[in-house]
Amino acid sequence: MSESPESPENYAETAVREVLMADDARVDAAVGYAALLLACVGAAGESDRLVCRWQAVTSRPTVLLVPDEVTARAWAMLFAARGTPDWGGELPPLDLDAEERAHRKHLAAGGPLRELAAEAEDRAREGDLQGASSALTGWARQARRSARPDIATLAACRHVAPLLVRGTLTVADGWARDYAGTLIAALHTRYRGESEPMDWRGLIERIMWLRGEPGNMPPPATNAGIDDAQRRLGVRLPLEYREFLLTCDGLPADVVFPRLLGTAELETSGQGVRISDPPGLVLLAQSGRIVESDPLFGVTTHSGIRDLLREHLRLLEAAL
Structure with a gap:
């Protein structure tokens, strides 16, 4: 099992501030990132709960949680590994083979996190799960240096996504539930109607x-x-x-x-x-x-x- 990103509690603090104080576009971005992060630490249920509450209080289309093609690819790979929830059915379907080829080019652009994600993908594709887990440990260590690491690029790796769904990136017990719950509470506070x-x-x-x-x-x-x-x-x-x-x-x-x-x-x-x-x-x-x-x-x-x-x-x- 690999290590989790540094100080995930700080993610909640930042996200709550954005939900309560930022404009709607940044609220959507914060919720989308949080939902993807939850899905990538094996907390699919909490990820779905957060998205469903966001839908209920904002009535905005789910596509707003997917701001770019890499994030769309990430969700497609995760859904292929775990099954598509009801809310995910609103996202456009993707050709996974074509997306896998496109993502290889994306990873080739370089950078520490992309290189580690590429290594994890290569090892997982070869069936070397120990090597893939080791690469994910390195990814998590490198991710500590970023306040909001690029989780979408990691999740968009077709052979890594099943490892993420199984919880290879670990977090403290209860963290996912608290993270999702805190953001849900913030959403309901922001969008509560006076009537x-x-x-x-x-x-x-x-x-x-x-x-x-x-x-x-x-x-x-x-x-x-x-x-x-x-x-x-x-x-x-x-x-x-x-x-x-x-x-x-x-x-x-x-x-x-x-x-x-x-x-x-x-x-x-x-x-x-x-x-x-x-x-x-x-x-x-x-x-x-x-x-x-x-x-x-x-x-x-x-x-x-x-x-x-x-x-x-x-x-x-x-x-x-």
């Missing part, structure tokens, strides 16, 4: 987008499940809290935000109902207020579950 609804579903979906987990919203509780919980707890849950549960039955944890318990997990706690794990959030059933106890910040009282989640949303937006 975006903030009903319960809109609020929870917004939180999950900013966490970088669109689609990970828990399913809703049932009225029967809530009735069972109220009988077990001996209290009637406030209307607002029932509305929350009927939108999503609990919520996953996120960094410093605890996991919100599902209906079947709610427990009595003193004069209220414990709604989080680890303990720290207690719902006062009569008033609907939520008391938050934190060992560092002390005790905070929220007017209700919506107030608590809106504060979480505010902190997520500020973190960008």
Whole structure:
């Protein structure tokens, strides 16, 4: 396995700045580069997730993510190695044999990264996977000298692309998911409409987008499940809290935000109902207020579950 490019965390920082502050063309370029980089470190799922969210919030054509013929060739070779995702079907089909010949000429133009990519391609074509991996290690080492190495030229190598899809260029555990999630959150922040609804579903979906987990919203509780919980707890849950549960039955944890318990997990706690794990959030059933106890910040009282989640949303937006 070869080494990964230097400081990939810096790529996210730069890309987020571009997504939030640059013009649309540079946003597209940043997302296109990030998606290609993710695909080249074996994170095809995260690459597809990023592109699909970009499509959803911008409604722009996918061809804008492919600014030149080398990038188009790179995606064609990667798709040949891993299969074409739905979004990739929007790109014009290419003749891979003709593209391979054209790319040999491109590599012959020279330069340290092109020379190493050519060496990796030659070794891979000959079936020398150890030699190809060694050349990719050299490519990764050389790439450290660039803030944004030319990943497209590497991926456009027909016999190297399958190695990239398999994860020959490695990154730290969780990096690809965090990288994609951070950019997705930035995209949603930039392109959020002022008229975006903030009903319960809109609020929870917004939180999950900013966490970088669109689609990970828990399913809703049932009225029967809530009735069972109220009988077990001996209290009637406030209307607002029932509305929350009927939108999503609990919520996953996120960094410093605890996991919100599902209906079947709610427990009595003193004069209220414990709604989080680890303990720290207690719902006062009569008033609907939520008391938050934190060992560092002390005790905070929220007017209700919506107030608590809106504060979480505010902190997520500020973190960008």
